[in-house]
Amino acid sequence: MADHQAVEQHTLPPNPEKATLEGRNKYLGFWFFLGGETVLFGSLFGTYLGLRDGVVDGPGPSDLFHLDLVFIMTMILLTSSLTSVFAVINMKRGNYKGLLMWMWATVLLGVAFLGFEIYEFYEYYHLGLGFTTSAFASSFYTLVGTHGAHVAFGVSWITVLLIRYRKSGLTLTNAPKFYTAVLYWHFIDVVWVFIFTVVYLLGIGG
Amino acid sequence: MSSHVDPSAPLQGKPSKSTERKLKNEMRTQLISFVFMIFITSMAFLSIASDAVPSGFAIPFILILASVQVILQLYFFMHMNAKGTGWVNVMIWSGLFVAALTVATLMLLIGVVKY
Incomplete structure (x- = not known):
């Protein structure tokens, strides 16, 4: 392992996620994707807002929603956003153990959130809100369910990264991968801010 | 390097x-x-x-x-x-702009007309 084959030991750059061209491309491309996701959720929000008064004989928002459950879910997701911020700060410090630990914390909070959401949908179903009960039911389940699917995807994505790179140490290859996963996670929280405001709070207060 | x-x-x-x-x-x-x-x-x-x-x-x-x-x-x-997030801002804000138009349009198209 002498001469030209010697593996260069890279020193830690200030922003390891953007140190390579590939990393910068991932970063930019991912934001392009997030812009598209914004429009996807915009169309679901618009549909929900247009149809939410169409409850027919089924239960309506004020019969179903419990603010305490939604508040707990909101706090869980907000905290998971903070733990992923800590993960990125540890990554920039070169503290790989810290990065992994905070990402695992993020995954755990994401799973807790999903658990609450499954419980919530289960309860609504038993209160008589099937997917095809009313226009409100369909648009509600589609909007909140699409968000829940994003959470499930984010949890699996981060878990796969954590298992695959459990022993590799921080490299110029995996830094952008963790970074984009964190951006995705924050975006999920951004969408949830609109969901708890527009769906739950307006459903009870408006 | x-x-x-x-x-x-x-x-x-x-x-x-x-x-x-x-x-x-x-x-x-x-x-x-x-x-x-x-x-x-x-x-x-x-x-x-x-x-x-x-x-x-x-x-x-x-x-x-x-x-x-x-x-x-x-x-x-x-x-x-x-620094250096110019394009990022362009993408997210155009996304939010189109999303806002979409929300307004859908609300007016399917929300106001009662069948």
């Missing part, structure tokens, strides 16, 4: 003094924005849960709080305030 770059080699060394200082500041900024987000989220829930706030005021109020929180998420947690 050598010509042979192996991106899968573990990164060595410690961050520079200035990076270390920057990260310390960032930690503080992020914690402050987190506490602030917790605060405005609680405000939004409280203004709906309690009867103290009339709903005519509470609805625009919580919509404004939601926008503030999203701006905080985008510009602090997702670092859209950093």
